[in-house]
Amino acid sequence: MTTPALEVRNLSVAFHGATGLEPVVDGISFELFAGEIVGLVGESGCGKSVTARALMGLLPAHIAETNTASLQLAGTEISSLNNRGWQQLRGKEIAMVFQEPSTALDSVFTIGYQISCVLRRLQKISRAGARRGALSALEQGGFTNAHQVYGAYPHQLSGGMRQLAMIALAMATRPRVLIADEPTTALDVTTQSLVLERLKLLRDKYATAVLLVTHDLGVVAQCCSRVMVMYCGRLVEQSEYSDLFNHAKHPYSQGLLASVPRIASGRTGYAQAIPGRVPAPSEYPTGCHFADRCFKADDLCRRSYPATQWLGNSRVACYHPLESG
Amino acid sequence: MKTTGTSMLLQVENLSKRFNLRQGLFAGDGPSLTAIDQVSFGIETSQIYGLVGESGSGKSTLGRAILQLIKADSGKVWFHGKNLCVANTRELNTIRKKLQVIFQDSSAALSPRRTILQSLLEPPEQFKMGGRTQRRQMCEQVLETVGLNDEVLGRLPHQLSSGQRQRIGIARAVLTEPDLIIADEAVSALDVSVQAQVLELIRKLQSERGIAFLFISHDLAVVSQVANVVGVMFQGQIVESAPVDSLFRQPSHPYTQELLAAIPNPDPTVLMSTVHIKAGLSREAQTRGCVFANRCASVMPQCHVQTPSVHSLETVEHHHVKCHLYSESVDNLSDRA
Numbered sequence: 001m002t003t004p005a006l007e008v009r010n011l012s013v014a015f016h017g018a019t020g021l022e023p024v025v026d027g028i029s030f031e032l033f034a035g036e037i038v039g040l041v042g043e044s045g046c047g048k049s050v051t052a053r054a055l056m057g058l059l060p061a062h063i064a065e066t067n068t069a070s071l072q073l074a075g076t077e078i079s080s081l082n083n084r085g086w087q088q089l090r091g092k093e094i095a096m097v098f099q100e101p102s103t104a105l106d107s108v109f110t111i112g113y114q115i116s117c118v119l120r121r122l123q124k125i126s127r128a129g130a131r132r133g134a135l136s137a138l139e140q141g142g143f144t145n146a147h148q149v150y151g152a153y154p155h156q157l158s159g160g161m162r163q164l165a166m167i168a169l170a171m172a173t174r175p176r177v178l179i180a181d182e183p184t185t186a187l188d189v190t191t192q193s194l195v196l197e198r199l200k201l202l203r204d205k206y207a208t209a210v211l212l213v214t215h216d217l218g219v220v221a222q223c224c225s226r227v228m229v230m231y232c233g234r235l236v237e238q239s240e241y242s243d244l245f246n247h248a249k250h251p252y253s254q255g256l257l258a259s260v261p262r263i264a265s266g267r268t269g270y271a272q273a274i275p276g277r278v279p280a281p282s283e284y285p286t287g288c289h290f291a292d293r294c295f296k297a298d299d300l301c302r303r304s305y306p307a308t309q310w311l312g313n314s315r316v317a318c319y320h321p322l323e324s325g
Numbered sequence: 326m327k328t329t330g331t332s333m334l335l336q337v338e339n340l341s342k343r344f345n346l347r348q349g350l351f352a353g354d355g356p357s358l359t360a361i362d363q364v365s366f367g368i369e370t371s372q373i374y375g376l377v378g379e380s381g382s383g384k385s386t387l388g389r390a391i392l393q394l395i396k397a398d399s400g401k402v403w404f405h406g407k408n409l410c411v412a413n414t415r416e417l418n419t420i421r422k423k424l425q426v427i428f429q430d431s432s433a434a435l436s437p438r439r440t441i442l443q444s445l446l447e448p449p450e451q452f453k454m455g456g457r458t459q460r461r462q463m464c465e466q467v468l469e470t471v472g473l474n475d476e477v478l479g480r481l482p483h484q485l486s487s488g489q490r491q492r493i494g495i496a497r498a499v500l501t502e503p504d505l506i507i508a509d510e511a512v513s514a515l516d517v518s519v520q521a522q523v524l525e526l527i528r529k530l531q532s533e534r535g536i537a538f539l540f541i542s543h544d545l546a547v548v549s550q551v552a553n554v555v556g557v558m559f560q561g562q563i564v565e566s567a568p569v570d571s572l573f574r575q576p577s578h579p580y581t582q583e584l585l586a587a588i589p590n591p592d593p594t595v596l597m598s599t600v601h602i603k604a605g606l607s608r609e610a611q612t613r614g615c616v617f618a619n620r621c622a623s624v625m626p627q628c629h630v631q632t633p634s635v636h637s638l639e640t641v642e643h644h645h646v647k648c649h650l651y652s653e654s655v656d657n658l659s660d661r662a
Binding site for chain 1: 379380381486487488489516518519520521522524525528544545547573584587588589590591592593595596
């Protein structure tokens, strides 16, 4: 088997809270392979964005305690890197696209300047070379008017164009791994399809491994081969997306699928809500975190957390996985 | 989109609003943006009218112009037999009891320093409804309606989840027993699972209390979950309007078709079609012809010259399209068939 572009073993993040350490991400393991887009889904407050930041080494030690058994980038261990080591890596080998491009981009510099800055810092090239690099990154990013966008300030672009510029920036160094944290959540459906299309195109071109954090299973269906469902800091189900759609094994995955609004025709097919809400990290129950909202929960579920087991091609953490059909 | 004014709860006639893009002394000569352009539509009693369109299409401006939070340049808004555009402040204050609003961002809509009870008491106090104990009872009752527990009354907005906060926003709008609520992207900021709960609540308020809604959203799938009638807005104009089933069975305007095709379906076998949007730096104002002409896949020469008029589809009642493809010249229609 090929070496994964990113391999994560037992990643845990705990925040320093009022009552001591609060586990936000709790021992998750997964891998990303070159050229695949993997979806990370779950409701807000499940730890998706924290996972994304932890993978980028972006969580400051005085706020969060990050522990991992092993974090390998293309076979190289990076979990023990210091700040300087991360700086060599970030943006070059592993890059990130944030949800809000208007805050992620600096409003007082032009788009072109910001991309060439990144290129000059990471690649040690001349000013002119960086300019050429930035222009070609913008062209690859789907801009037909790259020169115009190069000289534009973020506020002169629409939300969708800003996000495309953000992706162009992240992909300018052709990283092995791209982490996209809700890249299309703030966008219209029409612009969203444009951004996702571009993401897929760049993935094909550079064989990037993409972790797509989203709460929209529709987006996952259109882009991702595999999906990881996260609930309260743990991965409850990992599988091929088509398997999840046709036969979700964890009750939470099924609940998420049922809550996606689809075009309701003839007053049927209303979205079904999952009862209850995501608890705060300090309120996580001792057993399965989903037990209080689950229709299959029993005493066993409330007593201890289920271990992750293989069911067919899926990894599921549930005592009572749903039967097919 | 002509309708008879009598049976309508809200009737909007040729409403327009232009914003000057340049400010200051000489702003009058500067470039301007037409946010809403001769919009006419109506909402019947206890009907949910879904208004969709992308950001910048003027949906929110239309909502605010109806509420008189911004003054329209021209046109009329008829509500309970009064033209709100010419109503004075005192008249508006009485009318607002029956015309309420829910905003997208519930944390910005609630004062962070007031408890939920204090915020909820405001509308009944404003409209002098009942005595002190009665008002408190009303608050407790309305919480039950929106599915919340009494214990939230003493809390501050930040102590609630976003779904709970949005329910408070809805509770506050429902308190005055309105006939029409304008919900501006009321569920857009919520998780899908919570979104489904709030949509259910809106359907319940409609069926149990007979409240009509103007439900503004950029998400056609969400709109299809609640609306009876849908209007599709593009650059300040309603380009298509139809009963919800008809719109999704027979989307007729090229823009509606584009919007529908762009919705990501959770079924991996249904692939989203790629949309071809010309990536431009600015929204250039379309002065002549159809507003959608520059992006339209089925554009014809006349679209750049002549503004299309509103056509009714023959097969379905109340299905109106503002597009040259549906004009009387039959050769265009046969092209598409």
